[in-house]
Amino acid sequence: MRAELVERMNTMNGEEPPKRSEIKVVIYGVGEIGGRVAKLLLKKKGIRVVGAIDMSPRKVGKDLAELLGLEEPTGVTVSKDAAKVISETKPDIVVHATTSFLKDAYSQILTAVEHGANVVSTTEELSYPYIVDPKLAEKLDSAAKEHGVTVLGTGINPGFLMDTLAITLTAVCQEVYGIEVKRVMNAATRRVPFQKKIGAGLTVEEFTEKIRTGAITGHVGLEQSIAMIAAALGWKLDKIDVEPVKPVVATKRVESQAVKVEAGRVAGLRQQAHGIMDGEKVITLDFQAYIGAEEEYDSVTIKGVPEVHEKISPCVHGDLGTVAVVVNMIPKVIDASPGLKTMKDLPVPSATPEDMRTYLGR
Numbered sequence: 001m002r003a004e005l006v007e008r009m010n011t012m013n014g015e016e017p018p019k020r021s022e023i024k025v026v027i028y029g030v031g032e033i034g035g036r037v038a039k040l041l042l043k044k045k046g047i048r049v050v051g052a053i054d055m056s057p058r059k060v061g062k063d064l065a066e067l068l069g070l071e072e073p074t075g076v077t078v079s080k081d082a083a084k085v086i087s088e089t090k091p092d093i094v095v096h097a098t099t100s101f102l103k104d105a106y107s108q109i110l111t112a113v114e115h116g117a118n119v120v121s122t123t124e125e126l127s128y129p130y131i132v133d134p135k136l137a138e139k140l141d142s143a144a145k146e147h148g149v150t151v152l153g154t155g156i157n158p159g160f161l162m163d164t165l166a167i168t169l170t171a172v173c174q175e176v177y178g179i180e181v182k183r184v185m186n187a188a189t190r191r192v193p194f195q196k197k198i199g200a201g202l203t204v205e206e207f208t209e210k211i212r213t214g215a216i217t218g219h220v221g222l223e224q225s226i227a228m229i230a231a232a233l234g235w236k237l238d239k240i241d242v243e244p245v246k247p248v249v250a251t252k253r254v255e256s257q258a259v260k261v262e263a264g265r266v267a268g269l270r271q272q273a274h275g276i277m278d279g280e281k282v283i284t285l286d287f288q289a290y291i292g293a294e295e296e297y298d299s300v301t302i303k304g305v306p307e308v309h310e311k312i313s314p315c316v317h318g319d320l321g322t323v324a325v326v327v328n329m330i331p332k333v334i335d336a337s338p339g340l341k342t343m344k345d346l347p348v349p350s351a352t353p354e355d356m357r358t359y360l361g362r
């Protein structure tokens with residue numbers, strides 16, 4: 001009988017499953033998210049950070065501890081040679097956090113896959129890659145199957161709040177007619193680069209110009225979240241409409257520790273997107289991030305039988321939530337069948353215990 005089967009049976013009989021050897025992880029992109037993931041993993045048992053990849057000259061050659069502000073060296077030196085790090089350390093999984101876009105992530109993820117490593121990535125477009133570039137998605141799926149590994153794109157949004165959570169909530173519905181998901185964030189509670197990224201403090205003209213040049217892009221992932229919800233419900237959408245990014249203009253003076261926004265200036269942005277079926281808006285996502293938002297929340301409304309109104313208040317912190325989702329999905333990605341997966345294809349997500357090995361194989 002296969003060892004895994006014996007282990008599953010022991011678990012079902014209430015016995016402690018035998019411990020597996022540790023999970024080995026390589027961090028690909030030691031930025032804000034990759035760094036925070038590494039820091040959390042270093043505190044957990046049964047999992048070991050064995051390598052780190054980044055192309056920034058400020059990081060290459062340094063011990064991870066120096067970048068993470070830790071006193072004790074980790075023994076892991078940041079390298080820019082991804083293939084070398086992955087082939088030498090042979091990780092079970094690569095945590096990839098370098099870019100939002102599939103075309104840029106593709107070759108990086110392929111390097112991991114071709115060296116036999118599973119991948120969990122925060123690349124927004126990878127959360128439901130079939131709508132951006134189905135051919136690239138198929139190539140990644142084939143490569144993952146050929147090498148017997150799993151690839152997942154996830155995070156807090158896309159990856160959880162505006163898609164997986166909404167999909168999961170439809171489980172109690174006999175019928176679903178429409179879904180509305182809202183995320184409203186007070187950007188003052190977020191990191192300064194995020195406040196800059198949403199245009200806080202600019203005039204409306206400056207904001208409009210930055211949208212025109214692409215310096216402000218808005219939220220990446222609304223299309224992916226809508227497509228994932230539709231796929232989970234078996235809805236064939238006519239199209240997905242992503243509205244232009246709009247400035248949220250302050251009606252009174254608001255400020256964060258880093259940015260002061262006078263009335264009439266931009267406090268942040270709002271973006272909506274709709275999934276259209278038979279000419280009707282059946283899915284609407286509404287993303288708002290601005291300094292001074294009086295209430296921060298995540299909400300899901302399902303029009304159906306029965307109706308569902310769910311609200312998380314205050315809204316989930318983006319960075320903390322992203323790091324958690326990425327780390328918590330590690331055992332599920334390692335255990336999944338090979339191929340390119342999305343969150344809707346994997347078991348119900350959940351927090352992982354301190355010793356991550358015990359969750360493998362369940």
Ligand SMILES: NC(=O)c1ccc[n+]([C@@H]2O[C@H](COP(=O)([O-])OP(=O)(O)OC[C@H]3O[C@@H](n4cnc5c(N)ncnc54)[C@H](OP(=O)(O)O)[C@@H]3O)[C@@H](O)[C@H]2O)c1
Binds near residue numbers: 028030033318322
């Ligand atoms: N799905 C979600 O919910 C979610 C949530 C948070 C973040 N994200 C996405 O995840 C990505 C990472 O986020 P972040 O906040 O950590 O960004 P970040 O702070 O900019 O970190 C990215 C890191 O990756 C490095 N890098 C870029 N290209 C690389 C390459 N080809 N090889 C090796 N390293 C490379 C960067 O180096 P340089 O500094 O030299 O560029 C930087 O150190 C972003 O695209 C972000 O939008 C998604």
